[in-house]
Amino acid sequence: MRYSGFRVIAEALTGHKGWKPVWRDPAPQAEYDYIIVGGGGHGLATAYYLAKEFKQARIAVLEKGYLGGGNVGRNTTIIRSNYLLDGNEPFYEFSLKLWEGLEQDFNYNAMVSQRGIINLIHTDAQRDAFTRRGNGMILNGADAELLNRDQVRAMYPFLNFDNARFPIKGALMQRRGGTVRHDAVAWGYARGADMRGVDLIQNCEVTGMRIENGRIRGVETSRGFIGAKKVGVAVAGSSSKVMAHAGMRLPIESHVLQAFVSEGLKPFIAGVMTFGAGHFYVSQSDKGGLVFGGDIDGYNSYAQRGNLPVIEDVAEGGMALMPAIGRARLLRTWGGIMDMSMDGSPIIDKTHVEGLYFNGGWCYGGFKATPASGWCFAHLLAKDEPHKTATAYRFDRFLKGLMIDEKGQGAQPNLH
Amino acid sequence: MIINHPILGPRDAQEFVYLGDANLINRPDGMTAGIEVFHDYLYNRDNPAGEHRELWYHEQGDRSWLVVTRNTVTHEILKVEMARDVAKAQGRSK
Ligand SMILES: Cc1cc2nc3c(=O)[nH]c(=O)nc-3n(C[C@H](O)[C@H](O)[C@H](O)COP(=O)(O)OP(=O)(O)OC[C@H]3O[C@@H](n4cnc5c(N)ncnc54)[C@H](O)[C@@H]3O)c2cc1C
Numbered sequence: 001m002r003y004s005g006f007r008v009i010a011e012a013l014t015g016h017k018g019w020k021p022v023w024r025d026p027a028p029q030a031e032y033d034y035i036i037v038g039g040g041g042h043g044l045a046t047a048y049y050l051a052k053e054f055k056q057a058r059i060a061v062l063e064k065g066y067l068g069g070g071n072v073g074r075n076t077t078i079i080r081s082n083y084l085l086d087g088n089e090p091f092y093e094f095s096l097k098l099w100e101g102l103e104q105d106f107n108y109n110a111m112v113s114q115r116g117i118i119n120l121i122h123t124d125a126q127r128d129a130f131t132r133r134g135n136g137m138i139l140n141g142a143d144a145e146l147l148n149r150d151q152v153r154a155m156y157p158f159l160n161f162d163n164a165r166f167p168i169k170g171a172l173m174q175r176r177g178g179t180v181r182h183d184a185v186a187w188g189y190a191r192g193a194d195m196r197g198v199d200l201i202q203n204c205e206v207t208g209m210r211i212e213n214g215r216i217r218g219v220e221t222s223r224g225f226i227g228a229k230k231v232g233v234a235v236a237g238s239s240s241k242v243m244a245h246a247g248m249r250l251p252i253e254s255h256v257l258q259a260f261v262s263e264g265l266k267p268f269i270a271g272v273m274t275f276g277a278g279h280f281y282v283s284q285s286d287k288g289g290l291v292f293g294g295d296i297d298g299y300n301s302y303a304q305r306g307n308l309p310v311i312e313d314v315a316e317g318g319m320a321l322m323p324a325i326g327r328a329r330l331l332r333t334w335g336g337i338m339d340m341s342m343d344g345s346p347i348i349d350k351t352h353v354e355g356l357y358f359n360g361g362w363c364y365g366g367f368k369a370t371p372a373s374g375w376c377f378a379h380l381l382a383k384d385e386p387h388k389t390a391t392a393y394r395f396d397r398f399l400k401g402l403m404i405d406e407k408g409q410g411a412q413p414n415l416h
Numbered sequence: 417m418i419i420n421h422p423i424l425g426p427r428d429a430q431e432f433v434y435l436g437d438a439n440l441i442n443r444p445d446g447m448t449a450g451i452e453v454f455h456d457y458l459y460n461r462d463n464p465a466g467e468h469r470e471l472w473y474h475e476q477g478d479r480s481w482l483v484v485t486r487n488t489v490t491h492e493i494l495k496v497e498m499a500r501d502v503a504k505a506q507g508r509s510k
Binding site for chain 1: 417428429430434436437451452455456458459460461462463464465468470486488489490491
């Protein structure tokens with residue numbers, strides 16, 4: 001069923017009796033050409049682009065819980081392409097371009113809202129660094145603007161501009177950045193994949209891999225063995241667990257990241273904002289809640305919930321930036337498990353097992369990457385060679401000294 | 417999380433800095449180990465869901481390194497040892 005304005009009106013006039021379930025609930029078949037493990041944003045996008053752009057093949061997505069129950073439904077919904085390094089920026093700009101056409105492409109309202117993102121500048125050194133980053137973005141075809149203090153003040157007059165320690169001196173702005181309704185991204189890709197014949201199999205946990213003579217034959221699951229010619233794994237925070245079934249140790253640690261939503265307030269933050277002196281970022285949802293977050297908790301965790309010290313730290317960052325939120329109450333907090341890689345950048349690569357591919361290491365920035373990650377992973381699965389924007393996302397970059405370390409922090413995942 | 421320091425007693429985890437897997441104690445010998453061994457030491461991790469032995473540094477306390485055994489699924493802390501004792505038990509001189 002195609003969605004459109006006419007459809008909504010027609011349904012309204014006929015008592016909404018024509019809406020159908022958005023995707024099927026098929027039982028697993030004995031064998032597929034492609035199995036994607038993980039029904040998060042990346043897994044669903046991979047299946048969608050594989051079915052749409054690359055091959056008419058038998059494709060299944062195996063999800064241990066329900067579709068979109070992982071990080072794709074837990075993140076703070078920010079999209080942007082404001083990276084510095086050559087290995088990253090073309091990929092993220094490709095992703096932003098895909099976001100811009102996504103809703104027409106998969107015929108689903110994902111509420112893509114290019115409301116603009118600003119990274120605040122507090123020191124001269126930071127201005128130099130952001131100028132360099134902005135130039136890097138422009139060189140890669142993205143948009144970037146350096147704002148002075150008055151321009152920032154015109155947008156957000158209530159910020160604490162004259163804080164003695166962290167005065168606001170300007171900002172790096174990307175107008176094409178913004179937010180997207182995260183659940184709708186999972187649902188839109190799921191529906192699009194299902195319409196193209198992909199089997200979306202929920203409550204189906206991968207518990208092992210059948211590997212013979214160095215080749216993948218299929219996966220053991222909680223619903224029995226399922227054969228496959230090729231298997232692509234995109235399980236975010238569970239990457240190490242799943243790839244251990246193929247005997248692999250990954251350059252990844254799992255860490256918990258928390259997010260926060262305040263009670264609904266009148267609109268006063270039009271775009272997305274990041275505090276450059278601490279780790280705090282915020283946007284306002286269409287319902288009025290402030291959606292914000294900060295650092296990861298900083299210790300290995302698979303718990304999907306964090307601890308209080310980080311909540312205090314994030315609240316302090318928010319108060320330093322905008323004292324006006326001091327009376328707002330926090331409605332909800334939650335956590336998701338991040339696949340923190342050793343250099344803060346992702347991996348989309350083959351493995352030592354023929355027919356087994358890996359997509360992970362997204363840290364806390366993988367939502368914005370969803371369309372390009374799906375596209376590039378589908379490209380790799382179908383053609384056995386990396387997409388031109390994802391050639392740097394290799395496992396062996398650590399061995400060869402070709403790290404993509406945006407923050408320059410070294411092999412210390414909890415600092416990225 | 418409360419870490420029961422072997423010398424100082426229960427301390428808030430906030431006083432500590434986290435480094436990661438306690439296997440980092442076993443740095444390969446730079447004169448003999450090859451590049452692959454060092455690569456594995458530096459970049460690859462077991463990253464288990466469940467019991468994890470890990471290094472915490474008591475920066476805002478006595479500046480000792482501890483090996484904390486913690487469950488990464490529940491955050492429960494099961495055992496706390498001085499990293500020095502662990503290293504010595506593994507045959508290191510200090
Ligand atoms: C609080 C928070 C805020 C964030 N904010 C942002 C942001 O503002 N911008 C941004 O770009 N990114 C953000 N991120 C990061 C982003 O959400 C993730 O990088 C991205 O969603 C990960 O990819 P995914 O959607 O495929 O993951 P997931 O949705 O986690 O998908 C992985 C799926 O694999 C399934 N799975 C795991 N093990 C198995 C198994 N054995 N068998 C079968 N299935 C399995 C899981 O159940 C899960 O559904 C944030 C994350 C969090 C937690």
